[in-house]
Amino acid sequence: MANKTVANEHHGFPWKHLIGFVLSIVLTLFALWIALETDLSMTWILIIIFGFAFLQAALQLLMFMHVTENSTKSNLTSRVQIGNILFAAFVAIVIVIGSVWVMAAGHAKHDKHQHSPKTENHENHGGGSEHDSGEHGSHE
Amino acid sequence: MKWDEFFVTGDPMIYGADVSIVLTMVGILFYLTKYKKWKWLWDEWLTTVDHKKLGIMYIVSAVLMLFRGGVDALLMRTQLAVPEAKFLDSQHYNEIFTTHGTIMIIFMAMPFLIGLINVVVPLQIGARDVAYPYLNAVSFWTFFIGAMLFNISFVIGGSPSAGWTSYMPLASNELSPGPGQNYYLLGLQIAGIGTLLTGINFLVTILKMRAPGMTLFRMPMFTWSSLVTMVIIIFAFPILTVALALMTFDRLFGSHFFTLQGAGMDMLWANLFWLWGHPEVYIVILPAFGMFSEIISTFSRKTLFGYKAMIWSMLLIAGYSFLVWVHHFFTMGSGALVNSVFSITTMAIGIPTGVKIFNWLFTMYRGKIQFTTPMLWSLGFIVNFVIGGVTGVMLAMAAADYQYHNTYFLVSHFHYVLIAGTVFACFAGLIYWYPKMFGYKLNERIGKWVFWVFTIGFNVCFFPQYFLGLDGMPRRVYTYSEESGWGPLNMVSTIGGFMMGIAFLILVYNMYYSFRYAKRETTGDAWDGRTLEWSTPTAMPPFYNFAKIPEVTGLDHFWRQKQAGKVEKLKVEDIKPIHMPSNSGVPFIMASFFFVAGFGMVFDWMWMAIAGMIGVFATLFYRSFEYDDGYYVSVEEVIETEKISK
Numbered sequence: 001m002a003n004k005t006v007a008n009e010h011h012g013f014p015w016k017h018l019i020g021f022v023l024s025i026v027l028t029l030f031a032l033w034i035a036l037e038t039d040l041s042m043t044w045i046l047i048i049i050f051g052f053a054f055l056q057a058a059l060q061l062l063m064f065m066h067v068t069e070n071s072t073k074s075n076l077t078s079r080v081q082i083g084n085i086l087f088a089a090f091v092a093i094v095i096v097i098g099s100v101w102v103m104a105a106g107h108a109k110h111d112k113h114q115h116s117p118k119t120e121n122h123e124n125h126g127g128g129s130e131h132d133s134g135e136h137g138s139h140e
Numbered sequence: 141m142k143w144d145e146f147f148v149t150g151d152p153m154i155y156g157a158d159v160s161i162v163l164t165m166v167g168i169l170f171y172l173t174k175y176k177k178w179k180w181l182w183d184e185w186l187t188t189v190d191h192k193k194l195g196i197m198y199i200v201s202a203v204l205m206l207f208r209g210g211v212d213a214l215l216m217r218t219q220l221a222v223p224e225a226k227f228l229d230s231q232h233y234n235e236i237f238t239t240h241g242t243i244m245i246i247f248m249a250m251p252f253l254i255g256l257i258n259v260v261v262p263l264q265i266g267a268r269d270v271a272y273p274y275l276n277a278v279s280f281w282t283f284f285i286g287a288m289l290f291n292i293s294f295v296i297g298g299s300p301s302a303g304w305t306s307y308m309p310l311a312s313n314e315l316s317p318g319p320g321q322n323y324y325l326l327g328l329q330i331a332g333i334g335t336l337l338t339g340i341n342f343l344v345t346i347l348k349m350r351a352p353g354m355t356l357f358r359m360p361m362f363t364w365s366s367l368v369t370m371v372i373i374i375f376a377f378p379i380l381t382v383a384l385a386l387m388t389f390d391r392l393f394g395s396h397f398f399t400l401q402g403a404g405m406d407m408l409w410a411n412l413f414w415l416w417g418h419p420e421v422y423i424v425i426l427p428a429f430g431m432f433s434e435i436i437s438t439f440s441r442k443t444l445f446g447y448k449a450m451i452w453s454m455l456l457i458a459g460y461s462f463l464v465w466v467h468h469f470f471t472m473g474s475g476a477l478v479n480s481v482f483s484i485t486t487m488a489i490g491i492p493t494g495v496k497i498f499n500w501l502f503t504m505y506r507g508k509i510q511f512t513t514p515m516l517w518s519l520g521f522i523v524n525f526v527i528g529g530v531t532g533v534m535l536a537m538a539a540a541d542y543q544y545h546n547t548y549f550l551v552s553h554f555h556y557v558l559i560a561g562t563v564f565a566c567f568a569g570l571i572y573w574y575p576k577m578f579g580y581k582l583n584e585r586i587g588k589w590v591f592w593v594f595t596i597g598f599n600v601c602f603f604p605q606y607f608l609g610l611d612g613m614p615r616r617v618y619t620y621s622e623e624s625g626w627g628p629l630n631m632v633s634t635i636g637g638f639m640m641g642i643a644f645l646i647l648v649y650n651m652y653y654s655f656r657y658a659k660r661e662t663t664g665d666a667w668d669g670r671t672l673e674w675s676t677p678t679a680m681p682p683f684y685n686f687a688k689i690p691e692v693t694g695l696d697h698f699w700r701q702k703q704a705g706k707v708e709k710l711k712v713e714d715i716k717p718i719h720m721p722s723n724s725g726v727p728f729i730m731a732s733f734f735f736v737a738g739f740g741m742v743f744d745w746m747w748m749a750i751a752g753m754i755g756v757f758a759t760l761f762y763r764s765f766e767y768d769d770g771y772y773v774s775v776e777e778v779i780e781t782e783k784i785s786k
Contacts, residue, residue: 080347087459091375094462099411102466105474 020063027056148298151232158295187723189273190683191258194280196577198255199570201284205248208291210644212240217601217637220630223622233618234301235320239294241304245424246328247287249558252566253427254283254338257366260573261342263673263681264360266351266690271344273721274763279334279341281731286331289738293323297742300324303616305413306387308398308406313391319742325388326738332381333734339373342366351672353692357451360671361437361444365430368454369423372461376419383412392744407472414465422461424558426454428565429496432518435572436500438669439515440507443696446499453492460489470538471545479538486536490529497522497529512667513587517568520595521560528556531606546616549609552602559598567594567647575666579679580658586650590643597639604629604636670699677710682781684773688714710782718773726766730759 031049034040040048061067067085148154172178185193215236219228228236262270270276293299297319302311311321346367350359359367387409389395396402398409437444444450466474466482500522509515531553535544544550567590575581613626620626661679668674672690673681675698687710694700701707737752 091462095415102474102478105478
């Protein structure tokens, strides 16, 4: 087997990927900073980091995942794309809303109430994120 | 850490395992060196990107894992054969049922099916390889390394013992100290990378690399089932990846996602695990359905009945598979509404499955059935799988499930669907495509012995367990009292278990026997098949599969060509240079670094984990700047390989 390389078809520097990568990291670090270092209320923290999460998902679809790509040769590609996106949305909704529903209903709800961040935050006079409320609660 | 904490000590069986591992390693090294096979091993196997060879390596690994998981099973059955047995202590028993479950699902069933998909799907769609051959090698090696990392746990550091479901808080540092549970987390995480990559690879392969004329609705059923499976893999495996990562954070870095303290939610692990775990069930059953469809159609001499109904039922199953996960923990107590909803979705998923069963029956109706061994396994599947399905619908009723939950009724149910479904399919598919992989059939007479001993043993083993479950025997207990009255049925069950073990040995003997004595196939069409993989002129296709890519005009293209007497002969002027991917050792090296990183994480040796990850990134970096776009096979070489006269 003669290993003869074929002229490569990659051209140019992948700016799109690099920008997407850097922005993703920035958004993640920013979310971390909001959650750990600010004095915003729990509701606002959740709203903001959820906003960042949706922003980052959109960014990644745009920068890495060829969401705008379309095939002129056949409509199969675009149909597959649309089907994939719809199924992805379906699965995402099932995972998130389904989990919240299942974990918050019935006995699970009762169980959760005892450990819920709300109760703990209440004891610690609010503020702080869910996870550091236990450790940093004392100096609030 | 002292050396006697590093190695597992104190159990004679483990010492026996140590000795046999060392002897096997020495034996392999001696063989490779004496017969100068090192270069052959590296060139032909370790660096290969050929989907057929990767598929064979998947299958060989899966058979080895079947042996390991089977030994685990027999150890458990031996312990349970009589009341209050002293063969295994409770910790050892816990470790064994954990590794049995994990290995059989993740390291046996999945690689066995993915191996057969690797060998068959590119051939069935008339492609020369998969879309990303290099990625395919990465998939295999990360799976293999993940499996090896998980497997060494029983001699180094100790095995996980929290069950294959690893529920929190049992799997937490407090209740499962030591490296055992870390092996589970890291082994599955690394193997999961491979599975996810396989999902992407084969989705693209099936969508983009089909031969001209093969529209989606002309694809063979096994290819269709693989396509649907890949979609489920792509959407389900990220859930496992995230859940495993979160638990790894809990265990290694002190986070509180699933812990009892710090507002963690222990049952959220169960929720996430089954959000992946239920689609996983369909990942291991849909390819099996595909294989049975091919085999039943071939040996009934008929086109598959209800082709489109089969496809739509699979798509429906793929959607439903994400909507039933709570039925694994009805007893968590999410309330009547949640349980009712998931009860109904669970019963609903039985409908498309029932459609498929009837389609297979109608395919056979008025067909000229040939009772070959793959066909026997398929017939055995229909009967036994229906028993598993019916008991599944019983379990689906949430109110009744409070009675069945965590008993041997459940154990028997999932063995009836997983063995009669997946394992029967693995055997059937292996025998059916064996001539495609090795150039000769497995012996049919010995094969029939395997089928009967295994199927009878399977029923003797698991049918009594339904009644043990109804009598209240819980799963995962290492012993039980004389007064419980469970002794006799357990003894029967153990006898059945050993019959399955014997059947496995006969199967291995059959591989040896057929290797020595079987008649070598002279054509590519060993079973008078219907789909493109049988259209290659030689029994084992050359590395480029097809000298000329076939043009497909309809379903069962090759069969209809044969019926019309118009099988195309390859002509010299049809041959053009063939573009093929180059071999690469990087995937193997990358996976080895993953092993180093994983092993470091398991023992919380961060210097080692970081060193391993640096190695992984170095191989990624190297690959990014490697401009090797493959090579061309010359027309002369193709002519010589195909042995056609000018």
